[in-house]
Amino acid sequence: MAMAALRREGRRFAPLISPRPITAFRSSPLAPTREAEGPIGVRYISTQVVRNRMKSVKNIQKITKAMKMVAASKLRAIQTKAENSRGLWQPFTALLGDTPSVDVKKNVIVTVSSDKGLCGGINSTSVKISKALHKLNSGPENETKYVILGEKAKAQLVRDSKKDIELIITELQKNPLSYTQVSVLADDILKNVEFDALRIVFNKFHSVVSFLPTVSTVLSPEIVEREAEAGGKLGDLDSYEIEGGETKGEILQNLTEFQFSCVMFNSVLENACSEQGARMSAMDSSSRNAGDMLDRLTLTYNRTRQASITTELIEIISGASALEG
Amino acid sequence: MFRQASRLLARTTTATTWRRSRAFSTDLPATPTEDSTFIESWKKVIPNMDPPKTPSSFMTPRPATPSSIPSKITVNFVLPYASELSTKEVDMVIVPATTGQMGVLPGHVPTIAELKPGILSVHEGNDVTKYFLSSGFAFIHANSVADIIAVEAVPLDCVDPALVQKGLAEFTQRLGTATSDLEKAEAQIGVDVHSALNSALTG
Numbered sequence: 135m136a137m138a139a140l141r142r143e144g145r146r147f148a149p150l151i152s153p154r155p156i157t158a159f160r161s162s163p164l165a166p167t168r169e170a171e172g173p174i175g176v177r178y179i180s181t182q183v184v185r186n187r188m189k190s191v192k193n194i195q196k197i198t199k200a201m202k203m204v205a206a207s208k209l210r211a212i213q214t215k216a217e218n219s220r221g222l223w224q225p226f227t228a229l230l231g232d233t234p235s236v237d238v239k240k241n242v243i244v245t246v247s248s249d250k251g252l253c254g255g256i257n258s259t260s261v262k263i264s265k266a267l268h269k270l271n272s273g274p275e276n277e278t279k280y281v282i283l284g285e286k287a288k289a290q291l292v293r294d295s296k297k298d299i300e301l302i303i304t305e306l307q308k309n310p311l312s313y314t315q316v317s318v319l320a321d322d323i324l325k326n327v328e329f330d331a332l333r334i335v336f337n338k339f340h341s342v343v344s345f346l347p348t349v350s351t352v353l354s355p356e357i358v359e360r361e362a363e364a365g366g367k368l369g370d371l372d373s374y375e376i377e378g379g380e381t382k383g384e385i386l387q388n389l390t391e392f393q394f395s396c397v398m399f400n401s402v403l404e405n406a407c408s409e410q411g412a413r414m415s416a417m418d419s420s421s422r423n424a425g426d427m428l429d430r431l432t433l434t435y436n437r438t439r440q441a442s443i444t445t446e447l448i449e450i451i452s453g454a455s456a457l458e459g
Numbered sequence: 460m461f462r463q464a465s466r467l468l469a470r471t472t473t474a475t476t477w478r479r480s481r482a483f484s485t486d487l488p489a490t491p492t493e494d495s496t497f498i499e500s501w502k503k504v505i506p507n508m509d510p511p512k513t514p515s516s517f518m519t520p521r522p523a524t525p526s527s528i529p530s531k532i533t534v535n536f537v538l539p540y541a542s543e544l545s546t547k548e549v550d551m552v553i554v555p556a557t558t559g560q561m562g563v564l565p566g567h568v569p570t571i572a573e574l575k576p577g578i579l580s581v582h583e584g585n586d587v588t589k590y591f592l593s594s595g596f597a598f599i600h601a602n603s604v605a606d607i608i609a610v611e612a613v614p615l616d617c618v619d620p621a622l623v624q625k626g627l628a629e630f631t632q633r634l635g636t637a638t639s640d641l642e643k644a645e646a647q648i649g650v651d652v653h654s655a656l657n658s659a660l661t662g
Contacts, residue, residue, distance in 0.1 A: 215540065218540055218541045218542065219539055219540065220542075221535065221537040221542035221545060222537050222538075222539055222608065223514060224518060224519065224535075224537075224606075225535060225537065225596075225598055225606030225608055226608075227514045227515065227518055228518070228521050228598070228600065228604075228606065229571070229598045229600070229606070231515075232494060232513050232514050232515035232518075233494070234494050234497040234513045235494055235496040235497040235500060262508065263508070263511050266501070266504075266505045266508060269504055269505065270500065270501060270504050270505065313539035313540065313610065317610075335511070338512065338517070346511075346512045347511040347512070348511055348512045348513065348514070348517075349511045349512075349513055350513070350514050351513070370569075370601075373569055373601070374569040374570060374571045374598075375568055375569065375570045375571070376570070376571055376572075377556045377557070377558055377561060377570055377571070377572035377573070378556050378557030378558050378572055378573040378574075378575075379557065379573055385571060385573055388573060388596075389571065389573075389596060392595070392596060392608070396539070396608065399539055
């Protein structure tokens with residue numbers, strides 16, 4: 135019993151315990167191997183390995199719990215912003231309709247993803263959908279390009295679609311997200327990329343555990359005019375009178391640019407919310423997993439400890455009975 | 460220590476379960492108005508993955524065009540950081556279009572109007588609420604729904620006249636001393652906005 139206690143105290147008493155060749159005393163409990171040979175060849179089992187593992191698993195559990203709390207607080211902050219920005223894209227969809235199946239020559243897929251990892255599968259989902267859209271819109275005269283926001287999508291798309299990538303933007307969330315920042319970004323994209331249709335792929339925040347991959351389509355002014363003439367969803371666009379500006383084309387140009395920046399703003403906010411929510415659930419399952427692992431290790435530790443005590447007792451008793459004869 | 464840990468755990472799980480059961484109040488459940496051609500063409504090319512959602516499944520449905528002119532106009536006034544007015548029934552709205560102040564009554568012809576910095580006034584009976592808009596767009600639909608989207612808006616009583624005068628003077632001076640095109644354009648924008656603010660306050 136006392137020896138077991140001494141063993142538990144471990145290193146502190148190590149220099150005091152010197153191996154005694156006469157009795158069946160254990161050698162220094164610092165031996166790192168599971169089965170160590172003492173000075174007279176006595177065997178004992180070390181619990182050091184298990185104890186080290188338990189300590190590291192406990193640390194991991196603490197870290198993941200802290201990360202979950204941080205993600206929860208960040209989510210709360212950004213959730214109100216995202217909720218408030220939801221009214222922004224609705225007027226545009228009410229006016230110009232939602233045409234994801236439009237057939238155009240120059241498609242640009244804007245993939246919104248996060249910079250940091252440990253957020254579950256949302257970035258992989260966005261990349262899968264982007265690649266699928268690429269496949270869907272491929273045709274004899276069609277070309278599809280990527281504009282990537284965020285490190286994680288960049289890492290995945292650079293591997294096989296490097297020649298199709300037009301623009302990569304990272305470190306979006308260094309400063310808190312604001313409309314000014316996103317509109318500058320949208321301006322950048324509109325200036326540098328030729329497009330007939332922009333398809334923005336992001337994860338819409340439905341609830342803390344559910345994120346819906348979504349595709350928003352923004353058409354260029356020429357395509358809007360083409361679709362309006364063709365009829366269908368944009369058919370009654372011609373019935374709208376245009377106030378201001380010289381020509382209808384000019385107004386449509388401004389309208390498209392404004393629509394893109396509004397839709398981008400909403401999608402970036404929603405994706406940020408989804409990222410924090412996904413990180414919360416990933417870290418939660420990770421800490422639960424660590425807890426399970428810790429339970430199993432504790433059982434192993436106790437078993438090992440009890441086994442060594444039993445072995446010790448057996449050896450002492452058999453030694454004593456051997457002496458008695 | 461373990462009692463505290465279990466209490467913390469219970470608190471976090473109850474918090475998360477509460478959040479889980481409460482979906483967004485501004486989100487309607489996905490209405491079946493989805494783009495069927497998109498879904499079909501998706502399923503043909505990529506049969507293993509679920510098609511992504513599109514904005515039409517998250518839209519709050521719009522009222523149909525009535526046969527007779529309704530008595531009130533429904534206004535949605537949105538800003539990037541808030542929805543100021545959402546489906547508010549009013550008598551008249553006056554928007555600052557680039558061609559001048561435009562009054563919108565129920566039954567107005569469908570219009571797309573680009574807005575310049577100016578006052579938006581919302582008339583409801585005898586109440587008039589005035590906002591100063593930076594710029595944006597206004598859509599008036601055939602079903603007497605007006606969507607006004609502005610980048611920035613403030614209620615007129617929150618504007619400080621002294622600061623407006625100071626800003627106007629500063630930007631006029633900057634316009635005079637501007638050298639590059641960019642500086643001239645920025646100074647011109649400042650002058651436009653401040654003079655519009657000025658006339659809004661005095662007019």
